[in-house]
Amino acid sequence: xxxxxxxxxxxxxxxxxxxxxxxxxxxxxxxxxxxxxxxxxxxxxxxxxxxxxxxxxxxxxxxxxxxxxxxxxxxxxxxxxxxxxxxxxxxxxxxxxxxxxxxxxxxxxxxxxxxxxxxxxxxxxxxxxxxxxxxxxxxxxxxxxxxxxxxxxxxxxxxxxxxxxxxxxxxxxxxxxxxxxxxxxxxxxxxxxxxxxxxxxxxxxxxxxxxxxxxxxxxxxxxxxxxxxxxxxxxxxxxxxxxxxxxxxxxxxxxxxxxxxxxxxxxxxxxxxxxxxxxxxxxxxxxxxxxxxxxxxxxxxxxxxxxxxxxxxxxxxxxxxxxxxxxxxxxxxxxxxxxxxxxxxxxxxxxxxxxxxxxxxxxxxxxxxxxxxxxxxxxxxxxxxxxxxxxxxxxxxxxxxxxxxxxxxxxxxxxxxxxxxxxxxxxxxxxxxxxxxxxxxxxxxxxxxxxxxxxxxxxxxxxx
Numbered sequence: 001x002x003x004x005x006x007x008x009x010x011x012x013x014x015x016x017x018x019x020x021x022x023x024x025x026x027x028x029x030x031x032x033x034x035x036x037x038x039x040x041x042x043x044x045x046x047x048x049x050x051x052x053x054x055x056x057x058x059x060x061x062x063x064x065x066x067x068x069x070x071x072x073x074x075x076x077x078x079x080x081x082x083x084x085x086x087x088x089x090x091x092x093x094x095x096x097x098x099x100x101x102x103x104x105x106x107x108x109x110x111x112x113x114x115x116x117x118x119x120x121x122x123x124x125x126x127x128x129x130x131x132x133x134x135x136x137x138x139x140x141x142x143x144x145x146x147x148x149x150x151x152x153x154x155x156x157x158x159x160x161x162x163x164x165x166x167x168x169x170x171x172x173x174x175x176x177x178x179x180x181x182x183x184x185x186x187x188x189x190x191x192x193x194x195x196x197x198x199x200x201x202x203x204x205x206x207x208x209x210x211x212x213x214x215x216x217x218x219x220x221x222x223x224x225x226x227x228x229x230x231x232x233x234x235x236x237x238x239x240x241x242x243x244x245x246x247x248x249x250x251x252x253x254x255x256x257x258x259x260x261x262x263x264x265x266x267x268x269x270x271x272x273x274x275x276x277x278x279x280x281x282x283x284x285x286x287x288x289x290x291x292x293x294x295x296x297x298x299x300x301x302x303x304x305x306x307x308x309x310x311x312x313x314x315x316x317x318x319x320x321x322x323x324x325x326x327x328x329x330x331x332x333x334x335x336x337x338x339x340x341x342x343x344x345x346x347x348x349x350x351x352x353x354x355x356x357x358x359x360x361x362x363x364x365x366x367x368x369x370x371x372x373x374x375x376x377x378x379x380x381x382x383x384x385x386x387x388x389x390x391x392x393x394x395x396x397x398x399x400x401x402x403x404x405x406x407x408x409x410x411x412x413x414x415x416x417x418x419x420x421x422x423x424x425x426x427x428x429x430x431x432x433x434x435x436x437x438x439x440x441x442x443x444x445x446x447x448x449x450x451x452x453x454x455x456x457x458x459x460x461x462x463x464x
Contacts, residue, residue: 047077048075048076048077049076049077050062050076051063051064051065051073051074051075051076052073052074052076053067053073053074054067054071054072054073054074055067057152059073060150061073101131102129102130102131103130103131104116104129104130105117105118105119105127105128105129105130106127106128106130107121107127107128108121108125108126108127108128114127115127141409141410142407142408142409142410143408143409143410145408148408151441152440152441153438153440153441154438154439154440154441155404155436155437155438155439156387156388156391156436156437156439157433157434157435157436157437158385158386158387158427158431158432158433158434158435158436158437159385159386159433160383160384160385160386160433161383161384161386161424162379162380162381162382162383162384163379163380163384163386163418163419163420163421163422163424163425163426164377164378164379164421164422165316165377165378165379165419165420165421165422166375166376166377166378166421167309167313167316167317167375167376167378168373168374168375168376169307169308169309169373169374169376170307170371170372170373170374171305171306171307171308171325171357171371171372171373171374172305172306172369172370172371172372173303173304173305173327173359173366173367173368173369173370173372174303174304174305174306174368174369175298175300175303175304175368176299176302176303176304176358179273179275179298179299179300179301179302180275180278180296180297180298180299181272181273181275181296181297182293182294182295182296182297183209183269183271183272183282183293183294183295183296183297184290184291184292184293184294185212185214185248185288185289185290185291185292185294186246186247186248186290187214187216187217187247187290188214188215188216188287188288188289188290189212189213189214189216189217189287189288190212190213190214190285190286190287190288191210191211191212191282191283191284191285191286191287191288191294192210192211192212192213192266192284192285193210193211193284194209194210194280194282194283194284195207195208195209195210197209197277197280198277198280199277199278199279199280200276200277201276201277202274202275202276202277203271203274203275203276203277203297204271204274205270205271205272205273205274206252206270206271207270207271208268208269208270208271209269209270209271209282209294209295210268210269210282210294211266211267211268211269212266212267212269212288213265213266213267216247217244217247217249217267218263218265220240220243220244220247220249221244221249221257221263221264222263223240223243224240224241224243224244224254224257225257225261225263226240227240227241228258228261229261241254249267250267250268250269250270252268252270253267253268271295271297272297273297273299274299274301275297275298275299275300276297276298276300277295277296277297278296278297278298279293279295279296280294280295281293281294281295282294282295300361300364300366300367300368301360301361301362301364302358302359302360302361303358303359303361303366303368304340304356304357304358304359305323305325305337305356305357305359305372305374306354306355306356306357307354307355307357307374307376308347308350308352308353308354308355309352309353309355309376310351310352311346311351311352311353313378314342314353316378316379316419317339317342317355317376317378318339319339319340319341319342320338320339321338321339321376321377321378322336322337322338322376322377323336323337323338323339323357323359323374323375323376323377324336324337324374324375324377325337325357325359325366325372325373325374325375326372326373326374326375327365327366327370327371327372328370328371328372328373329370329371330365333365335359335360335361335366336359336360337357337358337359337360338357338358339355339356339357339376340356340357340358341355341356342354342355342356343355343356355376357374378419378421379419379421380418380419380426384418384419384426384427385426385427385428385431385432385433386424386425386426386427387401387424387425387427387431387437387439388423388424388425388437388439389420389423389424389425390439390440391425391437391438391439392415392417392425393412398414399414399415399416399417400412400413400414400415401413401415401427401430401431401437401438402437402438403431403435403436403437403438404435404436404437404438410438413430413431414430415427415428415429415430415431416428416429416430
């Protein structure tokens with residue numbers, strides 16, 4: 001209970017700081033009537049009771065004042081202040097008051113003191129009547145039009161719309177593991193000569209890399225040639241050809257043997273794919289055993305971008321999420337990619353999760369280990385209930401909004417939040433589409449609502 005009262009008092013102090021010395025005009029509902037009666041008594045009719053910003057902004061002063069650009073604040077007499085005409089409707093009108101029953105009277109200073117009959121406090125001020133229906137149980141509060149105008153309270157409707165947000169994270173370009181191949185032999189052989197290709201050079205599929213001689217290869221070629229010359233058919237011919245295929249003999253070399261019916265001393269060994277030569281170990285005249293890596297080739301037409309995102313953002317990223325990649329070495333250039341994998345483990349030291357993005361790289365300007373900045377577009381798949389983020393009162397353990405019920409009445413409502421992004425927050429429970437919520441000055445109204453609830457609790461305790 002004490003904590004709630006302190007929040008109301010803090011709101012009063014904050015209003016006083018924002019509006020100069022004009023505390024009485026911006027006082028909360030609990031102390032408003034007292035401040036109004038003092039102001040009226042202190043100033044004769046027609047005399048300015050306060051001064052307002054000339055542009056109508058919610059800035060006030062009890063003494064003449066100037067704006068930062070040198071203009072005078074506008075003098076406001078009692079008759080021109082809408083609150084003096086509109087403050088009364090916060091309670092019932094005289095006609096309505098006679099038709100409604102007064103429940104009790106509360107202290108005009110906002111103290112936890114009530115009375116079942118009219119009375120005055122120690123300063124001679126009348127206690128304020130509280131009518132049936134006015135003291136609600138939902139914590140709602142009613143403000144006069146003048147007070148709403150001065151505090152700058154604004155409301156916006158709850159609408160359905162998609163929520164979009166961007167997760168920005170640095171990353172690096174890596175080779176696609178599926179687009180790397182090695183050139184090896186399946187037999188004991190010798191590299192007679194190596195083609196004019198070097199590490200870093202781009203080669204095309206089927207391009208000769210070296211010439212290879214091997215007794216095992218020559219023996220298999222002779223067996224296949226004998227089957228051809230003997231006019232063998234069926235399984236015999238197919239078995240002889242399969243032996244050459246099992247040795248990974250290039251298809252063009254087999255077709256050349258079928259055409260010429262001659263066995264070559266060496267066979268051209270071809271590149272298995274397009275790509276850059278990452279590693280060249282073959283040299284002229286070397287002996288090569290089965291499985292020795294002679295060339296390593298990588299295709300960079302498609303690359304991976306690996307980025308680490310914060311653990312709290314992990315739930316927003318899904319497979320096929322669109323990503324924009326901006327290489328730091330290529331200012332002004334962007335590449336589009338999609339999330340292809342979310343790695344299953346977190347980094348325990350940095351509390352980040354790694355994701356993999358596939359990015360087409362047709363001109364191969366994205367190079368491995370290049371630094372990039374990734375923008376991951378996340379959001380709701382369809383329209384959801386949203387409110388401006390400024391409408392949410394978040395205490396950490398509780399999230400609430402102030403629902404504008406009309407006619408100056410505002411009701412605090414607990415809500416459950418979903419995604420956030422683009423200045424909006426998703427509401428999964430608590431409000432309905434079309435309801436209006438307060439988006440500015442809501443902390444002042446919430447403070448008055450909390451104060452009212454606290455006073456009510458004191459009052460109920462006093463009446464028991």
